Amino acid sequence: MSSKPFSSVPPSRISRRVLLAGAGLVAAGIVGTRTVRQWMKQRASVFVAKNQTYGGQLVQTIRDGLIASGIDAATLKGKKVLLKPNMVEPSREAPHMTTHPAIILAAAEVFRGFGASVTVGEGPGHVRDTDMALAESGVQDALDSSKLPFADLNYQEVAWVENRGHASKLVGFWFPRGAAEADVVVSLPKMKTHHWVGVTAAMKNLYGVIPGIKYGWPKNVLHHNGIPETVFDINASLPRTIAIVDGIDCMEGDGPIMGTKKKMGLVVIGANPAAVDATICRLMDLDPAQVPYLQLAGGRLGPIDDGLISQHGEKWQPLASPFKILDKPHLQRLRTHKGVLVT
Amino acid sequence: MGWLENILDTLSTKPVIGYAPDAAPATEPTALAALALIAHDRQPKAKPATDSLTSIQSPDGSVGVRQKELEPQWPTSLAVLAWQAYDKQAYATNIDRAVSWILEVKGKAMEQTSDMGHNTTLVGWSWADGTHSWIEPTAFHVLALKVTGRSEHPRTREAITLLLDRQLPSGGCNYGNTSVLGQMLRPHVQPTGIALLALAKEQDQGNRIAKSVAWLRKALSKETTPASLAWGALGLAAHGVTLPDAPEWLETAAKRVQSHDNSPHKLALLALAAAGPRPLTPDP
Numbered sequence: 007m008s009s010k011p012f013s014s015v016p017p018s019r020i021s022r023r024v025l026l027a028g029a030g031l032v033a034a035g036i037v038g039t040r041t042v043r044q045w046m047k048q049r050a051s052v053f054v055a056k057n058q059t060y061g062g063q064l065v066q067t068i069r070d071g072l073i074a075s076g077i078d079a080a081t082l083k084g085k086k087v088l089l090k091p092n093m094v095e096p097s098r099e100a101p102h103m104t105t106h107p108a109i110i111l112a113a114a115e116v117f118r119g120f121g122a123s124v125t126v127g128e129g130p131g132h133v134r135d136t137d138m139a140l141a142e143s144g145v146q147d148a149l150d151s152s153k154l155p156f157a158d159l160n161y162q163e164v165a166w167v168e169n170r171g172h173a174s175k176l177v178g179f180w181f182p183r184g185a186a187e188a189d190v191v192v193s194l195p196k197m198k199t200h201h202w203v204g205v206t207a208a209m210k211n212l213y214g215v216i217p218g219i220k221y222g223w224p225k226n227v228l229h230h231n232g233i234p235e236t237v238f239d240i241n242a243s244l245p246r247t248i249a250i251v252d253g254i255d256c257m258e259g260d261g262p263i264m265g266t267k268k269k270m271g272l273v274v275i276g277a278n279p280a281a282v283d284a285t286i287c288r289l290m291d292l293d294p295a296q297v298p299y300l301q302l303a304g305g306r307l308g309p310i311d312d313g314l315i316s317q318h319g320e321k322w323q324p325l326a327s328p329f330k331i332l333d334k335p336h337l338q339r340l341r342t343h344k345g346v347l348v349t
Numbered sequence: 350m351g352w353l354e355n356i357l358d359t360l361s362t363k364p365v366i367g368y369a370p371d372a373a374p375a376t377e378p379t380a381l382a383a384l385a386l387i388a389h390d391r392q393p394k395a396k397p398a399t400d401s402l403t404s405i406q407s408p409d410g411s412v413g414v415r416q417k418e419l420e421p422q423w424p425t426s427l428a429v430l431a432w433q434a435y436d437k438q439a440y441a442t443n444i445d446r447a448v449s450w451i452l453e454v455k456g457k458a459m460e461q462t463s464d465m466g467h468n469t470t471l472v473g474w475s476w477a478d479g480t481h482s483w484i485e486p487t488a489f490h491v492l493a494l495k496v497t498g499r500s501e502h503p504r505t506r507e508a509i510t511l512l513l514d515r516q517l518p519s520g521g522c523n524y525g526n527t528s529v530l531g532q533m534l535r536p537h538v539q540p541t542g543i544a545l546l547a548l549a550k551e552q553d554q555g556n557r558i559a560k561s562v563a564w565l566r567k568a569l570s571k572e573t574t575p576a577s578l579a580w581g582a583l584g585l586a587a588h589g590v591t592l593p594d595a596p597e598w599l600e601t602a603a604k605r606v607q608s609h610d611n612s613p614h615k616l617a618l619l620a621l622a623a624a625g626p627r628p629l630t631p632d633p
Contacts, residue, residue: 024455040529056372097535099535132523132524132537133537134485134524134538134539134540134576135537135576135577136536136539136575136589137574137575137576137577137615138537138539138573140572140574140577141572141574157611158368158369161369161372161375161614162368162369162372163372163373163415164418194371201529201530218416218476219375220414220418220420220421221476221477222423222475222476222477222480222483223476223483223485223524224422224483226475226476226477226480226481227477227479227480230457230479232479260530260532263534263535264534266531287366295557312370331532334530339532344372
């Protein structure tokens with residue numbers, strides 16, 4: 007796979023700004039001001055809520071979780087927030103595959119309450135017909151009821167952003183306008199196992215901000231450059247990100263598409279997706295240090311070491327419940343305990 | 350059909366379109382707009398669209414996704430279909446250059462492993478350079494080769510084999526996987542419709558085409574989302590299947606688009622579906 011820019015538009019070595027291809031416009035981006043050195047020593051806070059239901063007080067939960075995670079609501083006033091749920095390949099037969107609309111609506115209400123301008127956006131990785139994804143997931147009805155704007159990230163005009171992660175050979179990424187112009191990208195994943203990388207949560211969910219019109223359906227350009235590497239690089243190259251994980255009805259076994267439902271009743275929130283994903287792994291009784299993209303992220307994008315993560319809300323230990331994973335050699339090292347069932 | 354005439358009138362005044370009303374023009378929607386106008390006997394109105402596609406064509410013959418985005422080049426096939434349908438003589442040079450590029454590029458074959466259910470060694474076309482072959486780009490390029498008289502070209506024949514291989518055992522296909530790590534995946538309407546367009550008039554010893562046609566007939570309904578409905582209807586029509594409610598469904602879908610995102614791409618696609626697959630398939 008070529009390491010040349012994935013377009014004839016030359017990359018720019020700009021660190022905080024993005025150039026809209028063909029428009030000549032420059033949009034101000036907000037990038038975290040922390041240096042890599044600071045990240046390496048950074049602690050992070052993760053909030054875990056238990057006994058959550060889709061018909062429950064999710065707005066309160068999410069608001070509490072964001073504040074407990076150290077997010078200052080005042081910093082979001084007037085900002086553009088992109089809510090990015092997981093709608094990779096929705097099916098009415100498998101609602102546990104995709105982010106529940108109730109989570110999206112609740113998150114939108116919270117961020118709107120903070121004074122932010124909210125858009126829901128997704129670039130489904132396996133379906134070109136985004137309307138189908140919206141219909142099958144139930145998200146369209148939610149958008150209509152709340153008059154929430156939707157950005158089809160697969161087809162928008164794109165902006166070139168330098169790869170700040172440098173784990174893969176990709177020089178940069180084409181981000182769709184909705185992601186490039188966002189001040190904050192909120193990853194709203196479903197808590198699932200993944201048959202290639204072990205786990206998919208806040209960080210892997212951000213594959214969905216990569217436009218299919220440039221990278222394919224599936225987004226093979228990313229796969230061919232290494233899934234863990236490109237997960238890491240995308241997260242490193244986006245503006246500020248927050249994670250709100252739908253861990254109420256989860257997926258175990260053959261995730262991220264064909265797995266079975268596992269009820270956990272959790273919502274997990276944090277301002278550092280790496281730390282959130284590490285906690286998600288522990289809740290699944292999986293070792294985050296064995297998840298390849300977390301191996302890359304640990305100490306670089308955020309902490310994955312439990313000792314560096316401040317737990318708010320509930321402690322993860324009593325809530326951990328082993329998730330079934332495929333009985334494949336590349337996944338066995340994820341299991342923290344011997345003798346636990348694998349499919 | 351008032352809804353159809355309204356769409357065609359709009360496309361007639363502005364056939365160079367994007368995926369959204371305020372979006373930059375893009376190759377796929379513009380090609381589909383041209384095809385829809387041609388299919389509904391408004392050929393002269395398609396010329397700005399077909400001309401605009403020539404301005405996106407690169408020296409190597411490929412056509413990128415948008416005016417200033419020369420990569421990836423998967424819509425090259427759609428540009429060929431539009432040029433061929435409009436006037437193959439007038440665009441002969443563009444077509445020849447594009448076909449030369451199409452015949453040269455290949456989806457990346459991969460070593461066969463037990464993890465993947467489909468034959469990963471077959472070569473079709475990919476979405477982006479250096480990546481694997483998938484259903485829709487392969488099907489679109491097959492259509493382009495067929496309409497330009499290359500149905501028997503070895504690349505076309507191998508691609509047909511690939512498309513058949515990617516059909517699920519119970520019918521239909523998705524983006525192009527069958528089973529992964531031992532688990533059979535689900536079919537989707539849009540890629541099934543597009544694949545069936547490319548598989549029109551093909552022989553199939555394994556009965557896979559018939560199964561996919563049967564699956565698609567059951568899958569289409571008034572609830573089917575617009576793009577999937579359009580491609581599904583086109584795919585069935587290519588195999589002689591016309592659903593009696595299809596015209597009503599297409600109209601309902603068009604109204605849904607107009608009330609939601611008013612996407613010119615989807616409206617062009619629905620208009621094309623209303624005409625049938627003629628401009629997408631070789632002359633009989």
